[in-house]
Amino acid sequence: MFGVTVRDHMMIAHSLQGEAFGPAQRFHGATYVVDATFRREELDADGVVVDLGRAAEELHRVVSELTYRNLDDEPSLAGVNTTTEVLARVVADRLAERVHAGALGDAARKLDGLVVTLHESHVASATYERAL
Amino acid sequence: MFGVTVRDHMMIAHSLQGEAFGPAQRFHGATYVVDATFRREELDADGVVVDLGRAAEELHRVVSELTYRNLDDEPSLAGVNTTTEVLARVVADRLAERVHAGALGDAARKLDGLVVTLHESHVASATYERAL
Amino acid sequence: MFGVTVRDHMMIAHSLQGEAFGPAQRFHGATYVVDATFRREELDADGVVVDLGRAAEELHRVVSELTYRNLDDEPSLAGVNTTTEVLARVVADRLAERVHAGALGDAARKLDGLVVTLHESHVASATYERAL
Amino acid sequence: MFGVTVRDHMMIAHSLQGEAFGPAQRFHGATYVVDATFRREELDADGVVVDLGRAAEELHRVVSELTYRNLDDEPSLAGVNTTTEVLARVVADRLAERVHAGALGDAARKLDGLVVTLHESHVASATYERAL
Amino acid sequence: MFGVTVRDHMMIAHSLQGEAFGPAQRFHGATYVVDATFRREELDADGVVVDLGRAAEELHRVVSELTYRNLDDEPSLAGVNTTTEVLARVVADRLAERVHAGALGDAARKLDGLVVTLHESHVASATYERAL
Amino acid sequence: MFGVTVRDHMMIAHSLQGEAFGPAQRFHGATYVVDATFRREELDADGVVVDLGRAAEELHRVVSELTYRNLDDEPSLAGVNTTTEVLARVVADRLAERVHAGALGDAARKLDGLVVTLHESHVASATYERAL
Numbered sequence: 001m002f003g004v005t006v007r008d009h010m011m012i013a014h015s016l017q018g019e020a021f022g023p024a025q026r027f028h029g030a031t032y033v034v035d036a037t038f039r040r041e042e043l044d045a046d047g048v049v050v051d052l053g054r055a056a057e058e059l060h061r062v063v064s065e066l067t068y069r070n071l072d073d074e075p076s077l078a079g080v081n082t083t084t085e086v087l088a089r090v091v092a093d094r095l096a097e098r099v100h101a102g103a104l105g106d107a108a109r110k111l112d113g114l115v116v117t118l119h120e121s122h123v124a125s126a127t128y129e130r131a132l
Numbered sequence: 133m134f135g136v137t138v139r140d141h142m143m144i145a146h147s148l149q150g151e152a153f154g155p156a157q158r159f160h161g162a163t164y165v166v167d168a169t170f171r172r173e174e175l176d177a178d179g180v181v182v183d184l185g186r187a188a189e190e191l192h193r194v195v196s197e198l199t200y201r202n203l204d205d206e207p208s209l210a211g212v213n214t215t216t217e218v219l220a221r222v223v224a225d226r227l228a229e230r231v232h233a234g235a236l237g238d239a240a241r242k243l244d245g246l247v248v249t250l251h252e253s254h255v256a257s258a259t260y261e262r263a264l
Numbered sequence: 265m266f267g268v269t270v271r272d273h274m275m276i277a278h279s280l281q282g283e284a285f286g287p288a289q290r291f292h293g294a295t296y297v298v299d300a301t302f303r304r305e306e307l308d309a310d311g312v313v314v315d316l317g318r319a320a321e322e323l324h325r326v327v328s329e330l331t332y333r334n335l336d337d338e339p340s341l342a343g344v345n346t347t348t349e350v351l352a353r354v355v356a357d358r359l360a361e362r363v364h365a366g367a368l369g370d371a372a373r374k375l376d377g378l379v380v381t382l383h384e385s386h387v388a389s390a391t392y393e394r395a396l
Numbered sequence: 397m398f399g400v401t402v403r404d405h406m407m408i409a410h411s412l413q414g415e416a417f418g419p420a421q422r423f424h425g426a427t428y429v430v431d432a433t434f435r436r437e438e439l440d441a442d443g444v445v446v447d448l449g450r451a452a453e454e455l456h457r458v459v460s461e462l463t464y465r466n467l468d469d470e471p472s473l474a475g476v477n478t479t480t481e482v483l484a485r486v487v488a489d490r491l492a493e494r495v496h497a498g499a500l501g502d503a504a505r506k507l508d509g510l511v512v513t514l515h516e517s518h519v520a521s522a523t524y525e526r527a528l
Numbered sequence: 529m530f531g532v533t534v535r536d537h538m539m540i541a542h543s544l545q546g547e548a549f550g551p552a553q554r555f556h557g558a559t560y561v562v563d564a565t566f567r568r569e570e571l572d573a574d575g576v577v578v579d580l581g582r583a584a585e586e587l588h589r590v591v592s593e594l595t596y597r598n599l600d601d602e603p604s605l606a607g608v609n610t611t612t613e614v615l616a617r618v619v620a621d622r623l624a625e626r627v628h629a630g631a632l633g634d635a636a637r638k639l640d641g642l643v644v645t646l647h648e649s650h651v652a653s654a655t656y657e658r659a660l
Numbered sequence: 661m662f663g664v665t666v667r668d669h670m671m672i673a674h675s676l677q678g679e680a681f682g683p684a685q686r687f688h689g690a691t692y693v694v695d696a697t698f699r700r701e702e703l704d705a706d707g708v709v710v711d712l713g714r715a716a717e718e719l720h721r722v723v724s725e726l727t728y729r730n731l732d733d734e735p736s737l738a739g740v741n742t743t744t745e746v747l748a749r750v751v752a753d754r755l756a757e758r759v760h761a762g763a764l765g766d767a768a769r770k771l772d773g774l775v776v777t778l779h780e781s782h783v784a785s786a787t788y789e790r791a792l
Contacts, residue, residue: 002481003523009385013277013293013334018178020237022185023332029277029293033386037523046414047477052520053418068287070277081179085134105416121273122297122782124184127135127169141781145673145689145730150442152501154449155728161673161689165782200683202673213443217398253669254650254693256448259399259433266745267787282574284633286581301787310678311741316784317682345575349530369680386518388580391531391565405649409541409557409598419596425541425557429650464551466541517537518561546706548765550713609707613662652712655663655697 004049005037006056010067014082032118039113050108062094084118084126092116092128136181137169138188142199146214162252169247176239186236194226216250216258224248224260268313269301270320274331278346296382303377314372322367326358348382348390356380356392400445401433402452406463410478428514440503450500458490480514480522488512488524532577533565534584538595542610560646572635582632590622612646612654620644620656664709665697666716670727674742692778699773710768722754744778744786752776752788
């Protein structure tokens with residue numbers, strides 16, 4: 001199994017709903033350093049998992065839709081508790097849509113899976129892993 | 133599959149038994165930067181894998197039982213060759229006990245697995261992965 | 265010259281005033297991984313620059329006053345453009361006050377300087393350096 | 397499941413064939429920081445996955461055959477598009493040969509798998525994972 | 529004193545002249561992860577050392593002139609031994625020219641200094657520091 | 661001003677004397693990831709601060725005299741409280757002796773200064789800086 005990983009980041013504001021979040025229920029923010037790993041059983045004819053430049057561009061497009069925003073006011077996330085885990089899934093699902101729409105090229109349709117990790121500090125991160 | 137990771141560290145002294153360890157048979161020590169990843173198929177009602185604050189607290193409790201100690205004299209590790217691999221398992225098993233005892237909350241009983249990685253330098257680490 | 269560095273982090277929300285900030289004028293947030301370096305010409309009688317535990321505690325106290333907050337509503341920062349550079353100075357100045365108040369011990373009054381670095385992502389950081 | 401990881405690096409020159417590579421078709425180079433993870437279900441009698449010293453030595457031997465070279469002229473890679481993914485597989489396969497040849501000791505023949513990751517910058521890496 | 533740092537990278541091929549370089553005299557390559565720190569005594573009216581977006585853009589422009597190239601054939605580096613130290617100075621001097629040409633804005637003309645660090649692997653880096 | 665940095669590590673056991681050290685008075689250990697920076701106003705004829713290979717070798721020699729040891733029993737450190745700050749100075753002073761003895765070559769005698777940083781965990785480090 002092969003994988004390639006590209007890294008980008010996003011800076012958002014939000015609050016979390018639920019007593020379990022303690023002080024994080026207050027309005028605050030985070031930088032998420034985002035790693036997206038594309039997985040595939042075999043390489044394509046060029047010897048790659050996916051076009052690295054396109055993968056980086058698509059990840060950048062996805063994080064650009066979220067960065068510099070107040071997620072509490074984001075229509076596409078209405079009613080969602082934007083925990084790090086949930087945001088990892090949002091990023092992964094949006095990347096998967098682009099793969100399926102052909103934005104990463106035809107060969108990318110043979111990707112097997114996707115792993116997205118959001119690092120929220122030097123001591124905490126969350127990951128979501130899905131098939132493609 | 134989702135995962136959340138928390139990081140802490142511990143500083144211990146010990147010696148290793150076995151010719152294969154060469155100079156590490158001498159009495160020496162290590163800082164282990166410890167990553168504990170909690171894995172779970174679905175998120176709970178709050179949208180998390182586990183309460184991050186509690187996870188960090190429990191990891192801290194586990195490493196506190198080992199840090200600033202000479203492991204060669206530690207009753208709970210008597211007769212154990214405290215390699216990095218073995219210590220990764222010790223940390224994981226002790227965290228698993230706390231999960232089962234309910235220390236991370238009732239929802240945490242639905243965790244699927246646990247991965248513990250001990251980084252012993254900038255060029256070496258060991259990992260232990262288990263079901264919950 | 266000696267230095268010791270301790271690391272902590274804070275997660276805040278804010279907006280920045282000024283056209284130069286482009287999309288960062290929108291309400292958003294950041295995790296700042298904070299490094300505080302205490303500098304001193306000579307070591308004290310214990311062979312340290314400063315008590316590392318106390319230094320970590322005081323840094324934690326300072327970041328705790330800012331973390332999980334909307335800095336646009338923070339009375340102590342009213343009228344301040346909370347850029348990363350400015351926040352580095354805020355953290356450094358508050359640490360300096362604690363040093364002068366004796367919170368790091370009497371020996372710490374002999375510290376020569378303080379450097380605070382705020383890492384806002386994997387590609388950007390800001391530093392403020394001052395005498396003590 | 398246990399794993400141990402050792403890190404080394406190599407510095408190579410090469411060009412990539414295929415329009416998809418854009419400017420990377422030009423002759424250029426890369427530092428690959430190489431992580432090799434050895435995986436195993438159970439520990440050996442010494443309490444380790446593999447002799448860490450030997451693992452580091454064998455990884456160093458493998459990267460030494462590639463480092464400070466122009467891979468376009470390397471006979472063992474003739475006709476190969478030396479993408480990061482392909483090089484991760486080359487390193488993994490050469491390490492696997494050494495394991496099978498007994499270079500990591502008899503106990504190492506019980507290793508279950510190998511994961512090799514090549515970090516080519518602070519924002520991109522590739523991984524290859526295989527059974528042993 | 530304040531500083532802001534932006535990070536980018538470049539991937540080049542080259543050979544080094546001089547017996548002291550041993551195997552690095554052979555044609556090979558490197559990824560340099562490049563940190564550029566802009567230093568300034570006082571902040572500008574917006575509360576920044578320099579416009580972070582522009583600083584990142586200009587650094588990207590400078591590394592783009594070098595990346596994906598064979599530096600042995602680069603006319604602007606003819607007769608230069610492109611060691612990591614020398615390349616750190618090349619990047620710093622080119623950034624300084626842009627500052628002086630006004631590419632980072634008028635306020636940036638008040639910058640006091642520039643530090644450029646090139647990380648060539650996980651175990652080696654070089655730095656060049658100059659006034660502006 | 662130029663600088664080049666090489667990284668190595670050492671794993672030691674020790675105890676610290678003084679009430680201020682709390683639990684670190686107990687016998688424990690640490691991994692120190694060691695960065696040594698050699699500083700120089702101008703480059704030598706080869707375009708380097710110092711021969712990087714030799715610098716790495718000499719740093720390795722210095723850390724090899726300390727690693728895998730119980731520093732409480734080390735004759736060369738008798739009566740010394742082996743704090744991270746003190747060990748940074750020990751490493752720097754021993755490197756300086758080698759520079760003066762010509763172990764890094766004749767050109768290295770023109771080095772201006774030396775900075776040694778010991779990272780003891782992901783949240784703490786100490787630095788010592790001296791002239792040469």
